């Protein structure tokens with residue numbers, strides 16, 4: 718299911734997703750927040766329809782849509798802090 722960037726995924730307890738493409742601009746967003754990299758990435762997703770539309774968004778696009786899902790209007794949720802354990 719996950720394409721690339723699977724390093725350390727199993728040791729992290731296998732979240733089921735590590736990277737997704739932003740539905741707006743197509744950029745890869747690292748759902749781990751870029752842990753271990755110099756650049757931190759903020760990723761957002763729609764809790765209502767992410768399972769239907771792969772509704773993941775990069776920070777820039779989330780800001781453009783006013784943190785609202787363009788598909789269903791649900792408020793977007795920040796994904797990345799989930800892995801800060």
Ligand SMILES: [Zn+2]
Pocket residue numbers: 739740741742743744774775776777778779
């Ligand atoms: Zn984007």
Ligand SMILES: [Zn+2]
Pocket residue numbers: 763764765766767772786787788789790791
């Ligand atoms: Zn949605």
